[in-house]
Amino acid sequence: TPDVKAAALEQVLLYWRRLRDLAERVTETEVRLLLPDQRSPAQRRYTLEGIVDIVREDESTVMYDVKTYLDAEAARDDVTPHFRQLNVYAHIWQTLREHALDRVAVIATRPTRGLRHALSTADAKRIDAALQSWQPVIDVEVQQGIVDEVMTDFGCVVDAIEDRHFAPPSVDVLRASSRPGGRVAFGTDVCLNCDARFSCSSYRQFVL
Numbered sequence: 001t002p003d004v005k006a007a008a009l010e011q012v013l014l015y016w017r018r019l020r021d022l023a024e025r026v027t028e029t030e031v032r033l034l035l036p037d038q039r040s041p042a043q044r045r046y047t048l049e050g051i052v053d054i055v056r057e058d059e060s061t062v063m064y065d066v067k068t069y070l071d072a073e074a075a076r077d078d079v080t081p082h083f084r085q086l087n088v089y090a091h092i093w094q095t096l097r098e099h100a101l102d103r104v105a106v107i108a109t110r111p112t113r114g115l116r117h118a119l120s121t122a123d124a125k126r127i128d129a130a131l132q133s134w135q136p137v138i139d140v141e142v143q144q145g146i147v148d149e150v151m152t153d154f155g156c157v158v159d160a161i162e163d164r165h166f167a168p169p170s171v172d173v174l175r176a177s178s179r180p181g182g183r184v185a186f187g188t189d190v191c192l193n194c195d196a197r198f199s200c201s202s203y204r205q206f207v208l
Contacts, residue, residue: 010119011068011109018131019107026064028054033092040155044162048154050089062103063093064137069193071110072136078179079138082106084150086140091147106138174206 016023035048055062065086067075075082086104094101111119111134118130160166174187182189187206197203 015109025055026053027056035092040158042159046158060102064107066107068109070108071112072108073112075108075138077182083140087146090142104140108136168200168202171202171205
């Protein structure tokens with residue numbers, strides 16, 4: 001739709017204005033990571049796939065995961081989901097590809113509230129100041145031993161899908177904050193990124 005296209009273009013332009021130096025240093029983009037032949041708790045076979053960007057400089061290698069639905073303030077409120085996901089990606093890169101990583105980070109390209117407000121004013125100085133204060137790159141700690149736990153949880157999701165267990169969260173969950181101490185409701189923060197939300201009874205109640 002036109003509004004989604006406009007939002008996507010805005011993110012691209014803002015990314016380039018704020019992180020041009022980083023973007024120009026990306027040596028591999030859309031790198032596909034595969035962890036094949038995994039087993040769910042019910043012994044279903046599946047393959048985990050992820051897409052990342054890689055920056056190599058001198059002897060340093062950095063992995064970035066671009067999140068277009070995420071703003072940096074929300075990510076810093078609760079980095080746990082991205083910590084878990086990127087630890088699996090780091091495991092694939094370092095174990096299966098046998099390449100070391102010096103840094104792992106998320107790039108949250110969705111504008112923050114402050115940046116959106118500055119953009120709405122059309123004031124060049126305010127926009128430049130907001131862009132300088134915008135910190136869309138969030139470092140993620142890589143820890144040993146987390147991968148098995150994450151893959152078990154992922155396997156449970158695979159089993160739920162295959163068993164056709166699609167019950168949505170209750171409307172109370174949608175009304176509550178999506179993150180500990182956060183201000184944004186789950187139904188706004190999470191459900192807006194779900195293509196099935198208009199077929200979801202809980203989401204309809206939340207909107208009404």
